[in-house]
Amino acid sequence: MMEKKAIIERNRQYWDAIAEEYQDEIDICVNDFHYGPLVPGDCDLHLLPEDVKGLRCYEFGCGAAQNSLYLASRGAVCVASDISLEQLEEANRISESLNLSIETLHMGMEEALPDSYGKFDLVHSSYALAFSPEPDKVVANCASLLKPGGVLLFSTGHPLFSGEWLMIDDDEGLFVKDYFQPEPDIRYNRLGEEVARAVFYPIGQMADWILNAGLQIERIVEPAPVKLDTCDLEEMMQKVPYFSESWSEYYEQLKHYPVVVIFKCRRP
């Protein structure tokens, strides 16, 4: 078993190496708040606070920080962090091109933000927690960053997405070998060596991390994909806040089980 530090460092190298390709391949919009591949954004799901103007927001595992940029465009004051400098460079490039100001920080989500940052109204993250070898610690850190009444809103890989889509006789469906010990999503290099992994934990286990951190769970959302049956590629790109051609190949499957789970939590 690799040490946690080594897993985090390997993740950093992986995301630095693929940052440019990831941002080129995936179409991530800045005029909605996205939760993951093919699923509706917040303009449809309405999980964000109604008015974010003036709210202090912190995003971890931000990638190119499109969600923070969306919030900044609505008047929020945003800090966004990621372990990959290359991803943050993309964030800085996009924010400059949009003339939006956010603060980016190079750090792992397992690290505590310096006390000087104070407390936040909203801590958020999309599809990043699964890459941490210490997700329970990350949730506890986030809880400690919230003002009373503050919101933690995050999406991560749904545990059913660890399953395998199988064709059996004339039928097809999802095969889940072990819900409680999910198969990790392992990324390999050309030599077949593992370079990163994500784990999509059981919902109950994630709920325990949240409750143990002293937060209340307000919503658990398991979104179905945006309806795309009659859309061509261009329409799909317009309709889906986080889209790529390769993700669109999962569309028929993802009508039957969720790709992400979203937790909306509040500090009492």
Ligand SMILES: C[S@@+](CC[C@H](N)C(=O)[O-])C[C@H]1O[C@@H](n2cnc3c(N)ncnc32)[C@H](O)[C@@H]1O
């Ligand atoms: C699938 S991407 C999602 C990025 C962004 N949230 C989005 O929706 O586009 C996962 C992100 O998590 C970051 N990441 C992975 N491990 C991390 C860690 N231990 N601490 C902070 N960020 C990490 C990666 O660099 C990458 O930007």
